[in-house]
Amino acid sequence: MPPPGVILNIIEHRRRAEGEGSIENPVKFHGQDFHTLRQYCLRNRLRFTDGTFPPDSSSIGPGIMEDHDLARVVWRRPWEVVKNPHLIVDGVSRFDFGQGRLGDCWFLASIGAMTFQKRILEQVLPTDQGFGNDYAGIFHFRFWRFGKWVDVVVDDKLPTINNTFIFVHPKTAGEFWAALLEKAYAKVCGSYSDMAIGYLSEAMLDFTGGVYVGFNLRRPPPDLWDIMHRAVKHISLLGCLTPQGQKSGNAVLPNGLVTGHAYAVTGVTQVISYGQPVRLVRVWNPWGQAEWTGDWSDRSSLWQSVSLEDRARCLQIADNGEFWISLDSFLKNFCILEICCLSPNFLDDSKCRWASSFHDGRWVAGVTAGGCIDHIETFWTNPQYLVTVTATGPQYTEHHGLRNTLVTLIQKSDKTHRHLSPNYGIDFYIYVVPPDFQNHRQKFPSSFFYGHNPVAKAESFPVAREMTAYFQLKPGKYIIVPSTKHPNEASSFVLKIFSKLYILAEDCCAQGHLDISKHLGAQIPAAPEDGNSAKKKFSCSERHEMENFQHVFSQYHDQYMEVNAEQLQMLLNEKVIKGLTFQTGGFALDTCRSILAMMDLSVTGKLCNEEFSRLWKRVLYYRDIFLKFDGSHSGRLPLNKLRSAIHATGFTVSDGLLNLIALRYSSSSGELSLESFIFLLLRLDCMDKIFRNLSSGSGIHLQEKEWLYLTIYS
Structure with missing residues (x-):
């Protein structure tokens, strides 16, 4: 049996850090x-x-x-x-x-x-x-x-x-x-x-691992010819697409072009015809036949108007699917131009060297799949990336006035078959970080997005595997928020950021990293511990229950003043669950065994008076937090409230850890029960303490026997 997927992800992350x-x-x-x-x-x-x-x-x-x-x-x-x-x-x-x-x-x-x-x-x-x-x-x-x-x-x-x-x-x-x-x-x-169906950009990216940019030929940039000319000179792949016809599928038009069809752009050149410069694009049909029959096609009379040298250099009369077409006709008959290059250098004629940053991320339904800005109440939950653009150094040249930042968002497939992976509408938003947020390093709250507008965004949520846009950004700090169009559209993604300036990009929430010591270590809740400061966190009735936990304990312990898993199950279900206004399934026996193992300091398989005291205070505290955020009093905590509820307990969790929590502890309806919430918080506390007590500061080294003991009984 292979190791669990989360372990494989950690192994993959380590190997990638080593160059795999x-x-x-x-x-x-x-x-x-x-x-x-x-x-x-x-x-x-x-x-x-x-x-x-x-x-x-x-x-x-x-x-x-x-x-x-x-x-x-x-x-x-x-x-x-x-x-x-x-x-x-x-x-x-x-x-x-x-x-x-x-x-x-x-x-x-x-x-x-x-x-x-x-x-x-x-x-x-x-x-x-x-x-x-x-x-x-x-x-x-x-x-x-x-x-x-x-x-x-x-x-x-x-x-x-x-x-x-x-x-x-x-x-x-x-x-x-x-x-x-x-x-x-x-x-x-x-x-x-x-x-059977796909996009040029997919194969181009998979061949190069480079920079993809698509151009809408209905609204081409004014420097399109220069971009194409530079792309051909650089290490680039170029392709184009014809519009779909009235019917689905491919149909050969009277001009020889095929509707809804992908072509390769195999060259660009300029010739002199009747004393005037003419820009030409060479296009290849992968069918190996069906060629353009208009101006500058293989048998066009216009070839007689150019020099013998240009004719010999360009013209090849053959039914091989390849033909020349003027730029004007190209723009009228094709709808998309796609370019994929090893670097963004083809975008302008500057000599700047582009810096790059690469990030893996994930949208998880109910947790980090917040949808677009139209869903402002959940938009903030999307992954966020803090980007610092610096104007000093050799990257910053006299060309800084040109567009200097390119962002590519790619949604990843996690299915065995490509056609089973849904392509959602995807986009990203870029926000300037204002002065009052300059030192902010955590996830930007919903209030930030209510009060600020994006300074840049891509076009309109294309339903494709990838999308790219490039902008002119001034030196400063920015937040990039990738999103799907609608909330709860779950997918993994890759975010690539390129800039002519110095750039430092970091995940505001340590997306994809499970680092308990970093994100929990210094922020363990103090409330459930002994002392007067802890008691201030509780209601009067709960303080009374805590102060009289001996009475509760005495009803369930054995002759040795200890409780086992079965006794703990009865205790929790009768004293914590019973009497609530909603119905629950109660604490399962296996859950109680796990809880007992986490709190069992003496490793006896039972909880003594002191061990139970520590557990009892935490359980009541976590129950209080749950009830506070369960606004509907249904006994089910929606995932969109999970981050706030966990934060209220004193823990700070990363997006990556929150995603795993949602996948591990939520129901199919995207909710957490009271029992699952309490168990989750106990486990977070336990695992953090394990790490802090066994680590050397940067990691843990365990012998095989120690590792098995730890994992079996914790």
Whole structure:
């Protein structure tokens, strides 16, 4: 059995801090190590078959083939279909492959754009493999997935019908790099059918791990041509999209363009026609056919108006899906331009070096999924990031007047299959931190957002995996608040911040970190302890109960003046729960066993008089807090009140810890019972004391026996 997921998250965080997930040290997808597996196959004279993405209908997935065709599919290795298969022959080209039955033009257009960028191609397609002497039927590819590079292993069995490949297939020379790359990406997505619909930006980001910017060509920026020209010169991928037609699906228009279709932008240039400069964009259709037939198409007479040199440099008359189109016609016939670059340098012509900051986060329903600013009462609960922008140093140049900050928000998939992961409308807001909040380091309260307006935000909650916007920010402090459109839309996300200026970004709430010593250590509630100061926190009736706890204890203890778990259960249910105005399920026996273990200083399996006294005071105190925040008197505490209720006890919890609390202790309806709330607070107190007593200040070192003792009896 694998370790619990929260432990795996801690391990992953530590490994990432040590460099795992970089392009040099990618994470092994499904734990498969390419070199180890290949060596095993070579040593045992085997051909690799991937059990995690088996050659059967489950890897093809539903919806893209009829059942009678699916039954005819035979998975074959390349050498079983063609003679002399190769991974790559004389470099890669967008003309090496053809699209199959799968509607993944968004993915193939991104591949076409990648064939122009050797550095990006080498990131995705390692050169240590092929069909030569070390061939063992195993290949691997690398993708950037939500903040980390992963190395994906596949076998080379491809689906065929009548010995014909049904998805991406080689056009010439038996090159299989594109077909195997498609298979590896299908494995990451869950199946081939999970790639049937997608966005250019997804594949572009997964190929580069870089900076994505999309442009609405209905409202293009005035410097769009310059941006495109710089992007082509930098290490960038460019793609574009045509508007959807009157009907869903793809239709070829009279001008040769396909509706609702993704294309790669493969070049930009300027020529002189009839004495006037004309800006041209070269576009490639991943179908390998269906080209633009208007001005500057392959057979347009306008090519006769340019110099012989320009004609020889640009014009290639071939039915290969690639064509030239003027910038004006491009803007009229395409709706979106997407650019993904290794850095934001293409956005302007300054020589600034961009600083960057990367953050993992999560929206949890009822806790940190507050929705957009329209839901002002819950908006503040969203994750918050404090960004300090400094104007000093070499980053700050004479170009500081240009847009200097770029923010990308990516919602992460936590599902095995890509199509099962909902894409919510996402956005982010940027607020200036005013002077009276300059030293604020905790989560900004709801009152802040009632009284301040954002200085910047992205456009309008696009329903997509990622969105990007860039701004001009002056030096100072800002709060960035990522959000979904509606409250309680749960998802993980990645926030990337780039700036030309010095930038320090930190989570206001230590999002994603479980650091009890930092967030609880100095703020343990004093109220439940002995002494007059504690008693001031309680009502008169509760003080009376505390002062007479001996009477309560005496009703349940045994002849040795101790209570066991069964006796504790009766005591809590009859003295704490009974008499309340609402119905509860009461304290379960297993819960009482855990409570007893946390308070059992003598490790006898029972509570003595003194140990019970400590417990009794805490239970009454936490019950009082619960009743205060249970405004409906239902015995159920909504998650949106959980942070305030915990804070009222004297604890300060991070967003990451609060998310885990909600997942662990709340019901399916998003509420905490009184029993769960009391147990939670007892456990927080206990675990904090364990850490503070066993740590050296920075961490805990335990022997295996000590660790087992601690976890079994606590």
